[in-house]
Amino acid sequence: MEDRELLKQQIEKTLEILKQLPDDRRVFYNTGVLMVEVTKKEAEKLLREHLVEGPGGNTETQGGE
């Protein structure tokens, strides 16, 4: 199976778990070495972005050439 397909499956699995979580549960997003608390909606949005861009996300530097 392709890496892309595996990634898609993993993200869909995570989205499914997120959906099933009660609303009072806190959710964290792992960014670099930090875990940032996010809302469920933000987590879903980030995961959907991963689906489009891949886990690297935005790695561009500001003002870089």
Add this chain to the structure above:
Amino acid sequence: MAKKENKKTQPTMEELNRELRGYITQIEALRAEIAVIDENIATYRVAIKTINNLRDLGKGKNILIPIGAGAQIEAKIEDPDRVVVSIGSGISAELKAEEALTQIAKEIASLQTLRRTLEQAIAEAYQKTEELLQKTRELGQEEGKASK
């Protein structure tokens, strides 16, 4: 003519050896993968033990959190019944301790299933290796006889 056909169907010693090396490499790779799975299972078991111990000790206990390089920072357990668990793709979610234990148990079960599949693959590769060794021995004997 018959000799020519025989040459076509019967693998040479070199081909047998190449196939044999392939299976040995495969066995080594599968063993390495099993070792990684075992490490992961051990980590999950440590997590189960930690969650249970913290729950037994209760709220307000002081703990030391390793921050690397042998250094530790002191913290207080606010609520041992709340555990943050990775749910994949860089997302972690707060679960009740019971839910976290169930989730971890599921992960262990799926790793054990994968481990069994890999063990089965190793057994099959061993079987193939044995067959190839037997063929190699037979071919060696045939070649020995032919050279006499």
